[in-house]
Amino acid sequence: MKDENIYLALVAILAPLSIAAIGGATGIYAPLQHETVELRQWMTPREFIDLFAIARLAPGPGSMLAPLIGWKVAGVGGALLATLALYLPSSMLCYGAARVWNRHRGKPWHRAIEGGLSPVAAGLIFAGILALLQLGETGPLSWFTVALVAGLLMWRPKLHPLLLIGCGALVFFLLHVAGA
């Protein structure tokens, strides 16, 4: 294992995860940790947790953890390769599905699938919110913020999210400084 090419190893870890990760990015964290920390010992558990925190801090999908790991073990080339390995296979599959799907727009069965799928999608979004709110050590302040932001955006749909994010960060930070 010691002589394993690090680029090949990145692809070997991430490309299968791309196709296996059904239901979003949360499914890739555990196998990624197992492969990079326990099996290949590229980093300590502590370093992995730090990288996880960094990936969440930066903008973009949480799965950008993979390029970050690629960068840590093999520089910018590793990051680029990790990005391709993680996103290319699933994107090509999705492209194929989207192409077939969008080609049949307007047909009665297509309208039926669209109308039948959208309430299921809405149910999944609500389920996702519930899962995320239960996940962290979210206090009443977080619940209140979620409700407030949702309400503000219903009232003023074009309010820019960056403004809200800036205000949210500032309020939470000030409360932290104030010792709340």
Place this chain on the structure above:
Amino acid sequence: MDHTPPVPLAKIYGLFFRIGLFSFGGQLTAWIHREVVLVRGWMTNEEFLSGMALSQILPGVNSTNTAVFVGQRLRGAWGATVAITAMLTGPFFAVILAGILYKWIIGWHGVQSIMEGVAAVALGMLARMAISTGQSAIRGVMPALAMLITFVAVGVLRWPMLWVVAVVAPISVLICYFQGRRDEG
């Protein structure tokens, strides 16, 4: 079918680049929904939602799948390539920059509270999207029931998402199909 002029690739690139770069706290799908459906009107809510359901069922990250779907719908293969590339460009460099600066970032105590604030706002955006999708999806008792069953099974009971969708979606679609035929006939 529709005679609206195609959306220029440069506009797709610009939009998805901004979404990727500014989407602090995750929840990129809510950003895409806001920009593509609410602000720009490039797609209808139902079109977007069916694509989102597709993105969730298919393997891969939901938000990048949604970008591929929207890009494909707007401008075919080039649209899909441009959308996902643009959306990942900003985060790619941002995450490396954060990796370089991480000793300073992690050591700073305020960072945890700031991240909590950012995450709560992002979740609020998702909640707003859930409310508007709920409003448009519920056109009667059956769609409302489909939404409720999906939510309870996946969110409350924690049943595997794929199995729930595999059972609820076909029933919901069949009901929709026969209602459509009845309305026409």
